[in-house]
Amino acid sequence: MVTLTDEEKAMRDGRDGDAVAAAMDLLIRYADALGAAHLCETRNVAGTNTQPSPAKTKLFEEGGWSKAFAVISLDCDDDIEVPPMKVPTCQLQHGFGDDALGIMPYSERNIELQADAESFYSSKGVNVLATCTPYQVGNLPTYGEHIAWMESSAVVYANSVLGARTNCEGGASTGSASITGRIPCWGNHLVENRYGTHLIESGLRMTGFQDWGMFGYFVGDAVQEARPVMVGDLGQPDLADLKHFGAAAASSGGVEMYHIPGRTPDAPTLEAAFGGAAPPEPLRYGEAERRAIYDSLNSIGNSEDIDFVLIGCPHASLEQIGRVARALEGRTLSAGTELWVMTPRALRAVSDRNGWTATIERAGGRVLTDSCPAMSRVAPTGTKVFATDSAKQAHYLPAILGIEAWFGTTEECVDAAVTGRWRGSLTPAAVVR
Amino acid sequence: MTSVAGTRLVLRGRGIVPGRVAGRALVSHETISGWGGIEPATGTIIERRHELYGVCFTGKVLVFPGAKGSSGWSGFFQSTRLMGTAPLAMVFTNLTTKAALGAIVTRVPTVTEFDDDPVAKITTGDRVEVDADNGLVVVYGPRPGHPR
The missing domain is CATH 3.30.499.10 (Aconitase, domain 3)
Incomplete structure (x- = not known):
């Protein structure tokens, strides 16, 4: 069972209202499912409330945005009022806005609903960044910062490239974090879970954006949800290269954290990447593997x-x-x-x-x-x-x-x-x- | 429970969403994507490269190694609950935030962290009882009283 501080118990018991109590209830159920010992404090949440979906539209029509927030973002069936965001919270990518009108077969009703949701949630303090890359436009976590982010490509970027700490959160956990400032302290939040598990040795230098994407797709497929460490004469990646690499690794697999010794901040050296443990036998990435990935993506x-x-x-x-x-x-x-x-x-x-x-x-x-x-x-x-x-x-x-x-x-x-x-x-x- | 006639196998794990149900297993040997991997309106797997492409999981005990891909995983499985296409229960090998949160918001009995690999031990069509209150999955085989 997760151990709560007095402050967290007060939130659970309703001091700050029904919505906060429901959020704590979700976070406690989630922490217990994970086996988390306690919650961490966070002041950086990236989630989604405004993205239209058939289920959300149905809930909105039943009981407004409060109903949609309660059910989808708190997993709560009670009638609650959405409180102001307790900590800085941004909206990730969502549906198309006005710029889609007349150029694609996208529902005008969705555009209207999303605009209405934007007004509602921004009045509650949500920053409408509306992107899968918040780190490009005003939400750049600091090294070691505990954050609660959704969006697998942003999560892997934040953990690996920025050295911030987040699990791959979902709609209900980020919704609950946004009004409590808490998230289960589990997985990537703990240093011992951030060391590498697999060694990937590339015999190829990355020639650019496409190469980094193919390499990421290979790595994700090879290690699934584990933490790969890439070595070799890879060349100097830029922001877009690592954005592509991580997104690909989080699509073919579930990579949330990787190290490139000498390039990413948790791993100044190969030894640091594995926390001092002996690196495992390497998996090779060479011409044949690169060709197979290319063929798979073009199949x-x-x-x-x-x-x-x-x-x-x-x-x-x-x-x-x-x-x-x-x-x-x-x-x-x-x-x-x-x-x-x-x-x-x-x-x-x-x-x-x-x-x-x-x-x-x-x-x-x-x-x-x-x-x-x-x-x-x-x-x-x-x-x-x-x-x-x-x-x-x-x-x-x-x-x-x-x-x-x-x-x-x-x-x-x-x-x-x-x-x-x-x-x-x-x-x-x-x-x- | 292990003394029930016809019992084939008892897998011991940890229940993370309480409840007790019995039904047919649908086993995926590959991890499952939520967003881009399933269609909540129909409760089917839509990832073309997936072994269960086109298969419906509604009302089945979904047995799988774990969640992969987008953080929309929990939201998509939550949508299956809201649209009436949810699986009956979840039984998975690897515990991650995506799968844990997804099981919670799908509100179906869920067991994970087993003493043995459920994906290897359960076959699609097996009758299984998921007792998440006690962290048990009892596998009866495809037909009562008949070997698989």
């Missing part, structure tokens, strides 16, 4: 006629938007092919100022925000085949929309949007040894 592509190109999963960094703009400079998309770049609204504002949005729009593409085709389960009308530079989107979207997928480099995807044809092929590996 759902059949027709080479491309209807739709998706860039920005997780939401594109500024540099990624700039690359697309440069690749589209002076070109025009093939008639019948759409190209969307997904990015946080705050980065879109910079893209607008930089002139990149105008360049992309002149070519016939779009820079969209808040969501993605997978979250909103929508693509341009008539899409049968899509191409993406994201291993995560290639993994999920075929299942969600029943369409074919091609996976390639950002430039191959832009080329497919311009020509309407998929002409991608695996770039040569940079073999180190």
